[in-house]
Amino acid sequence: MGENLFVGMAKGLRTWLESNHFLPIVTDVFLMLLAVVGVLGFLFLNALFLIYYDRKFGAWVQARLGPNRVGPRGIFQTVADTLKLFAKEIFIPNNVDRWPYLLAPVLIFTIPVMLFLVIPFGKGMVPYDLNLGVLYLVAVTSVETIVLWMAGWSSNNKYSLLGAMRSVAQMLSYEMPVIFAMLSVVMMAGSMKLSDIVAAQQKVWFIFLQPVGFLIYFIAVNAEFKRTPFDLVEGESEIISGPYTEYSGMNFALFFLAEYTNFMIGAIMVTTLFLGGWNAPFGWTFIPSWLWFIIKMYFVITLYMWTRWTFLRIRIDQMLNFAWKFLLPVSLVNIFVTGVGLYLYRMIRW
Amino acid sequence: MLKTQEISINVGPQHPSTHGVFRIVLKLDGETIVDAEPVVGYLHRGIEKLAEDRTYTQVIPYTDRMDYLGAMSYNLGYVQAIEKLMGIEVPERAEFIRVIATELSRIASHHVFLASMCLDMGSYTGWMYPFRDRELVLELLEMLTGSRMTFSFMRIGGVADDLPEGFIEKTKQYLPKILEGVDEEEGLIAGNEIFIARTKGLATVSVEKALAWGWGGANLRASGYKFDLRKNRPYSVYDRFEFDIPTGANGDCWDRFYLRLAEIRQSVKIIEQALEMIPEGPIMAKVPKVIKPPVGEVYHEVEAPKGILGYYVVSDGSTKPYRMHVRRPSFINIGMLKELLIGTKLADFITIFASIDVVLGDVDC
Numbered sequence: 103m104g105e106n107l108f109v110g111m112a113k114g115l116r117t118w119l120e121s122n123h124f125l126p127i128v129t130d131v132f133l134m135l136l137a138v139v140g141v142l143g144f145l146f147l148n149a150l151f152l153i154y155y156d157r158k159f160g161a162w163v164q165a166r167l168g169p170n171r172v173g174p175r176g177i178f179q180t181v182a183d184t185l186k187l188f189a190k191e192i193f194i195p196n197n198v199d200r201w202p203y204l205l206a207p208v209l210i211f212t213i214p215v216m217l218f219l220v221i222p223f224g225k226g227m228v229p230y231d232l233n234l235g236v237l238y239l240v241a242v243t244s245v246e247t248i249v250l251w252m253a254g255w256s257s258n259n260k261y262s263l264l265g266a267m268r269s270v271a272q273m274l275s276y277e278m279p280v281i282f283a284m285l286s287v288v289m290m291a292g293s294m295k296l297s298d299i300v301a302a303q304q305k306v307w308f309i310f311l312q313p314v315g316f317l318i319y320f321i322a323v324n325a326e327f328k329r330t331p332f333d334l335v336e337g338e339s340e341i342i343s344g345p346y347t348e349y350s351g352m353n354f355a356l357f358f359l360a361e362y363t364n365f366m367i368g369a370i371m372v373t374t375l376f377l378g379g380w381n382a383p384f385g386w387t388f389i390p391s392w393l394w395f396i397i398k399m400y401f402v403i404t405l406y407m408w409t410r411w412t413f414l415r416i417r418i419d420q421m422l423n424f425a426w427k428f429l430l431p432v433s434l435v436n437i438f439v440t441g442v443g444l445y446l447y448r449m450i451r452w
Numbered sequence: 453m454l455k456t457q458e459i460s461i462n463v464g465p466q467h468p469s470t471h472g473v474f475r476i477v478l479k480l481d482g483e484t485i486v487d488a489e490p491v492v493g494y495l496h497r498g499i500e501k502l503a504e505d506r507t508y509t510q511v512i513p514y515t516d517r518m519d520y521l522g523a524m525s526y527n528l529g530y531v532q533a534i535e536k537l538m539g540i541e542v543p544e545r546a547e548f549i550r551v552i553a554t555e556l557s558r559i560a561s562h563h564v565f566l567a568s569m570c571l572d573m574g575s576y577t578g579w580m581y582p583f584r585d586r587e588l589v590l591e592l593l594e595m596l597t598g599s600r601m602t603f604s605f606m607r608i609g610g611v612a613d614d615l616p617e618g619f620i621e622k623t624k625q626y627l628p629k630i631l632e633g634v635d636e637e638e639g640l641i642a643g644n645e646i647f648i649a650r651t652k653g654l655a656t657v658s659v660e661k662a663l664a665w666g667w668g669g670a671n672l673r674a675s676g677y678k679f680d681l682r683k684n685r686p687y688s689v690y691d692r693f694e695f696d697i698p699t700g701a702n703g704d705c706w707d708r709f710y711l712r713l714a715e716i717r718q719s720v721k722i723i724e725q726a727l728e729m730i731p732e733g734p735i736m737a738k739v740p741k742v743i744k745p746p747v748g749e750v751y752h753e754v755e756a757p758k759g760i761l762g763y764y765v766v767s768d769g770s771t772k773p774y775r776m777h778v779r780r781p782s783f784i785n786i787g788m789l790k791e792l793l794i795g796t797k798l799a800d801f802i803t804i805f806a807s808i809d810v811v812l813g814d815v816d817c
Binding site for chain 1: 459461467468469480482483570571572573574575576577578580581584640641644646647649650797798799800801802
């Protein structure tokens with residue numbers, strides 16, 4: 103039950119539209135728009151819930167209560183916060199570079215939305231199954247640096263500039279281990295298509311075949327999406343709020359939401375690449391695949407939150423050293439070992 | 453060759469981690485600090501001058517407002533200076549109550565130090581735990597003095613109030629919890645790899661340098677110099693208690709942090725003993741209604757949570773001090789800041805600033 107809920111709905115809709123003799127192009131566009139709305143809804147709802155969940159989890163770690171006034175157990179706190187930010191004035195300081203300044207919050211939110219294009223949410227639930235899904239993920243993620251740089255540079259604030267410089271340094275350094283860790287997975291699966299990677303994990307998840315790769319990826323993704331201990335870009339106690347310093351109102355809210363969606367994407371990528379995506383463990387297929395996907399995603403998110411609320415911020419030189427002198431060599435060795443292992447495996451098999 | 457440029461940024465007076473209204477102008481080469489210019493005075497209220505226009509008793513509330521985190525030591529230092537000037541003998545029970553209150557206040561101050569250092573380094577959880585424990589201490593202090601931060605509890609010749617009913621039991625019940633909290637904090641923060649990497653070897657201060665800059669208290673002891681006024685020149689009844697003086701080895705940020713953890717344990721030890729030994733008796737000495745110290749001057753030092761606190765009071769025989777000067781430990785501590793900063797990273801500035809433990813009310817007075 104439920105397995106084909108969304109797929110079935112889409113199929114039914116398509117049949118209904120076709121039977122009513124709409125033009126094929128109208129049907130396609132309509133369904134595409136529906137998918138976009140679905141993805142956006144998923145994204146917004148989850149981001150809203152995530153902020154609440156993060157605050158509650160943080161409260162639990164820190165022996166306090168967390169939001170508990172708006173709605174039952176404070177569940178509507180983020181909604182109230184967002185509405186408040188909607189109502190706030192979007193204040194534009196003097197001497198900012200107007201266009202990049204206003205464009206940055208919009209663009210920052212498009213990136214995570216674009217990333218959802220290739221994510222396999224469940225069996226047969228991929229918005230667009232790109233051949234080079236992994237490459238697409240890497241490429242689009244790194245665009246974020248440009249947007250943060252736009253925000254940092256155009257704000258005409260030295261703290262923003264420092265934050266933007268940090269974000270560039272951080273992205274450049276951690277992109278490498280991320281790519282190499284992904285590469286080890288691609289080598290195992292033999293494909294860059296995300297649905298193929300998920301399919302290859304039907305029997306054994308890659309976390310068991312690639313434990314080192316998993317750890318590298320887990321850490322590097324955390325750094326790429328700037329979560330504690332790698333939250334240098336925001337670095338509240340040092341550079342106020344980094345590139346976001348000069349933003350207010352909804353512009354700020356967009357940055358904030360983008361941060362949480364990025365966080366979600368990080369968890370989704372870990373799930374897809376290493377935790378078997380929507381595959382059910384132990385053959386427990388009575389829970390639909392998309393639900394498995396969400397369960398695993400939230401499991402990874404919880405791990406990240408645990409890290410976040412336990413660790414403190416790393417220093418910039420230590421962060422760079424860690425990427426270039428530790429993660430990168432280890433990931434290269436990992437690729438080498440993976441290659442040798444795969445070669446030997448094939449030799450023995452044949 | 454790319455053209456590079458140093459940027460100067462203005463940190464504070466409104467900044468999340470300058471512990472109040474401290475301002476510093478940093479010159480940065482990338483992330484490295486090449487020059488620093490601290491600017492103090494944003495919280496200057498002229499307490500020393502105000503004291504000249506108040507009677508001796510009326511000055512007591514002003515002493516609270518210098519280091520509002522560990523205010524009890526400031527009360528103690530002031531009243532002891534006046535008692536020294538007037539030759540007042542304080543009853544035993546009052547001395548014990550003073551010790552208990554001062555040590556509780558010291559624990560609270562150290563809690564804030566631990567918490568704010570963690571927060572400044574990006575650990576929000578490290579901030580919450582000491583504050584949870586500080587709540588216990590503040591509860592006790594509130595029970596004793598009726599106030600959580602600015603106590604004005606000491607009087608010239610004794611203390612304002614006797615121990616309230618149930619105070620000893622409650623304190624005995626809370627002290628183990630405070631110790632537990634210290635252990636927890638040690639496990640959470642002091643054992644953290646990133647914390648160690650960021651603090652070990654940072655801003656090392658040698659004993660000679662610390663002495664040359666007039667550092668005292670925990671900052672000096674972190675460099676490995678065993679000097680504590682409570683032991684070396686005992687005042688009040690501190691000579692009756694058994695406690696150790698923890699010292700550091702290198703005088704880096706790590707030592708300065710770790711020493712505070714150790715000092716909380718020692719303070720708990722002192723309070724435990726004081727609760728056992730406290731005698732019955734009056735809490736106020738026979739003090740004239742109008743306090744008129746003889747003509748003369750006095751200097752008295754006590755061990756405040758942040759270092760050596762000294763009161764210099766000149767009396768002209770009237771009801772008001774002719775001149776009062778306070779040697780505020782935070783002001784002394786902050787002197788070396790510029791020297792420590794040069795060559796470090798921007799993030800280190802925050803760590804170093806937190807580790808030398810200043811409170812701006814005390815810097816500017």
